[in-house]
Amino acid sequence: MAAWTASDIPDQSGRTAVVTGANSGIGHVTARELARRGARVVLACRSEERGGDAVARLLSEAPGAHVEFRRLDLGDLSSIRSFAATYGSERLDLLINNAGVMALPYRRTADGFETQFGVNHLGHFALTGLLLPRLLETPGARVVTVSSGLHALANIDIGDLNSEARYRRWIAYARSKTANLLFTHELARRLAATGSDVVAAAAHPGYASTNLQGAGARMEGRKGMERFMALGNLVVAQSADAGALPTLYAATAPGVRPDSFTGPGPLGYRGAPARSWRAKWTRNDVAGERLWAASEGLTGVRYEALKG
Numbered sequence: 001m002a003a004w005t006a007s008d009i010p011d012q013s014g015r016t017a018v019v020t021g022a023n024s025g026i027g028h029v030t031a032r033e034l035a036r037r038g039a040r041v042v043l044a045c046r047s048e049e050r051g052g053d054a055v056a057r058l059l060s061e062a063p064g065a066h067v068e069f070r071r072l073d074l075g076d077l078s079s080i081r082s083f084a085a086t087y088g089s090e091r092l093d094l095l096i097n098n099a100g101v102m103a104l105p106y107r108r109t110a111d112g113f114e115t116q117f118g119v120n121h122l123g124h125f126a127l128t129g130l131l132l133p134r135l136l137e138t139p140g141a142r143v144v145t146v147s148s149g150l151h152a153l154a155n156i157d158i159g160d161l162n163s164e165a166r167y168r169r170w171i172a173y174a175r176s177k178t179a180n181l182l183f184t185h186e187l188a189r190r191l192a193a194t195g196s197d198v199v200a201a202a203a204h205p206g207y208a209s210t211n212l213q214g215a216g217a218r219m220e221g222r223k224g225m226e227r228f229m230a231l232g233n234l235v236v237a238q239s240a241d242a243g244a245l246p247t248l249y250a251a252t253a254p255g256v257r258p259d260s261f262t263g264p265g266p267l268g269y270r271g272a273p274a275r276s277w278r279a280k281w282t283r284n285d286v287a288g289e290r291l292w293a294a295s296e297g298l299t300g301v302r303y304e305a306l307k308g
Contacts, residue, residue, distance in 0.1 A: 003271075003272035004245065004249055004253065004272055004273050005245070005272070006033045006036075006241075006245065006248060008253070009033060009034070009037045009248055009252045010037070010252055010253075010254070011037055011038055012034055012037040012038045012039035012252065013037075013038035013039075014038070015038075015039045015040070015091075015093040015094065016039065016040045016041075016042070016090065016091045016092055016093050016094070017031070017034050017039050017040070017041045017042070017092075017093060017094035017095075017096060017251070018041075018042045018044055018087075018092060018094070018095050018096065018131070019031045019034070019041060019042070019043060019044065019094075019096040019098055020044045020045075020072060020074065020096065020097055020098050020099035020124070020127070021044075021045065021098045021099025021100065022041070022043035022044065022045060022051075022054060022098070023043065023045040023047065023050040023051050023053070023054035024050070024054070025208070025240050025243075026098065026146070026205050026208055026240050026243045026244040026247060027096075027098040027099060027244075028054055028057070028058070028240070029240050029241050029243070029244035030096055030098060030244045030247050030248055030251075031043055031054075031058060031067065032058050032061055032062055032065075033244065033248055034094070034248070034251070034252075035058060035062050035065035035066065035067050036062045036065065037252075039066070039093075039094070040066040040067070041065070041066065041067045041068075042067075042068055042069075042070050043055060043058070043067060043068065043069045043070070044070055044071075044072035044083065044099075045069065045071070045072065045099075046071070046072065046073045046074070046075075046099075048069070048071055051069035051070075051071065052069055054069070055067055055068065055069050070083060070086070070087075071083070072127070073110075074099055074118075074119045074123025074124065074127070075109035075110055075111075075113075075115060075118055075119045075123060076109065076110040076111065077110070077111050077123075077126060077299060077300070078110070079110075080123060080126045080127050080130065081126075081130065083127070084127065084130035084131055087131065087134065089134070090134065091134070091137075091138060092131055092134035092135055092138055092141065093135075093138050093140065093141050093142070094141070094142055094144070094251050094252075095127075095128060095131055095135060095141075095142075095143045095144070096144050096146075096247060096251060097124040097127070097128065097143065097144065097145040097146060097180075098146045098247065099119070099123075099124075100119065100120045100146065100176075101115060101116055101119050101120065102116075102173050103116075103169040103170050103172075103173050104116060104169060105169065106163075106167045106169075109122075109123075113162055113298065114161075114162040114163045114164075114167070114172060116169075116172045116173050116175075116176045117161055117162060117163070117172065117175065117176045117179065118162075119176075120173075120176035120177065120179070120180065121176050121179035121180060121183065121295070122295060122298060122299055124145060124180070124183070125183055125295045125299060125301065126299040126301045128143055128145075128187070129299075129301035129302070129303045130301060132303060132305050132306070133305050135198050136196055136198060136305055138198075139197065140197065141197075141198045141199075142198065142199045142200075142201065142250070142251055142256070143184075143187065143198065143199070143200045143201070144201050144202070144203055144247055144250045144251045145180045145181075145183060145184050145200075145201075145202050145203075146180070146202070146203055146204060146205070146247055147177045147178075147180040147181050147184075147202050147203070147204050147261070148173075148174075148177040148180075148204050148205075149204055149206065149263060149268050149269065149276070150170070150173065150174050150177060151174055151177035151178040151180070151181055151278070151279060151282065152174070152278075152279050153170060153171060153173075153174035154171045154174035154175045154178065155175070155178055155279070155281045155287075156175050156178050156179055156182065156287065156291060157175065158287070158290050158291065158294065161175075161291075161294060161298075163175075177204075178279070178281065178282055179291060180202060181202055181261065181278060181279075181282035182281075182282055182284070182287055182288045182291050183288075183291065183292070183295070184200050184201065184202040184259055184261075185259050185282060185283050185284075185285075185288045186285075186288035186289060186291070186292045187200040188200040188201075188258035188259035189259075189285070189288070190303070190306045191258065191306070192258060193306075194306055199256055199257075199258050200258055200259065201250040201256050201257070201258065201259065201260045201261075201262070202250070202259075202260070202261045202262070203246040203247045203249070203250040203261070203262045203263065203273075203276075204246060204261070204262075204263040204276060205243030205244065205246060205247070205263070205264070206238060206243060206246075206263055206264035206268060206269040206270050206271070207238065207243075207269040207270060208238055208239065208240055208242065208243025208244075238264065238269075238270040238271075242264070242270065243264075245264070245272065245273050246262040246263050246264060246273045246276075247262075248273075249262050249273035250262045250273075253273075259283070260275070261275070261276045261277075261278045261282075262274070262275065262276055263276030264276075
C-alpha cells in the first residue's frame with residue numbers, strides 16, 4: 001500500500017475546522033492543508049500579530065482559502081471561555097487540539113497551573129468541553145489531540161498534577177502528553193456510552209522541525225542548548241509538512257477509530273502516518289476517570305452534554 005500523503009485528504013468542502021496553535025509549525029501546515037481541500041478553517045492562536053501573519057501566509061500558500069484568525073490563549077481560562085462563547089452556534093466538524101509548549105522553565109498560567117500541564121492538557125480539556133455541543137450536532141465530527149512519543153517518559157502523578165513537589169521540565173512535558181492520551185481515551189469512552197458518532201483520536205508528529213524544541217532554551221537565554229536543538233532539527237527531524245501528516249490522517253482519513261494513536265511509522269520519529277505504540281498507562285480506565293474528574297474540578301468545565 002502506498003504511503004498516505006496530503007494528496008489523500010478527502011474533499012473538506014462544507015466542513016469547518018478549528019486548529020489551535022495554527023500560526024506556525026505543524027499547526028499551520030494542518031490548517032493550510034485542510035483549507036486547500038475546501039474546509040473553512042479558524043486559526044486559534046494567542047498572539048494577534050502572529051495570527052494575522054499566519055492568515056496572510058496561508059492565503060499566499062492557498063489562494064482563495066476560507067480562513068480566519070480568532071484569539072485563544074490556552075493558558076487563560078477566561079480566554080478559552082470567551083473563544084467558545086463567541087463561537088456560538090457555528091458548525092464545527094473538526095477540533096484539532098494542536099497547540100503546546102515543551103520543556104519550559106517552571107512557570108504558571110493565568111489561573112495558577114503549571115504551564116505545560118495547564119496549556120497542553122487543561123486548556124484543551126476546557127476548550128473541547130465548551131465546544132462539544134457544536135461537535136455533537138455535526139455528523140462525522142472529530143476531535144484530534146496532538147500528543148507526543150515522549151509521553152513514554154512518565155505517567156501522570158494524580159497527586160501532583162501541577163508538579164509542585166518537584167519540577168523536572170522534561171518529565172512535566174511527558175506527563176502533559178500522557179494526559180493528552182488519557183483525555184482522548186476517556187473522551188472516546190464517554191462518547192461511545194452516549195451513542196455519539198464523534199470520534200476522539202490522538203496523533204503525534206514524531207521528531208518534526210518546529211520552533212517548539214528550542215522555546216525553553218530561548219526563554220532562559222541558553223544559547224548553547226538553543227543551537228543544539230536547532231542542529232537536531234536540521235540533522236534528525238523531518239519537516240513540519242511531514243510532521244503534520246499524522247494529525248491530518250487522524251482528522252480526515254476514512255475509518256479512523258476512536259482512541260486511536262497515529263504517528264510516523266515504523267520507527268515513530270519520521271515517516272508516513274501509521275498506528276503508533278503507546279504506553280499501557282494511557283489506556284487505564286481508572287486513571288482516565290481520575291484525571292477527568294480532576295480536570296473538571298480545576299477548570300470548572302463539566303461536559304454536561306455527556307451526562308445524559
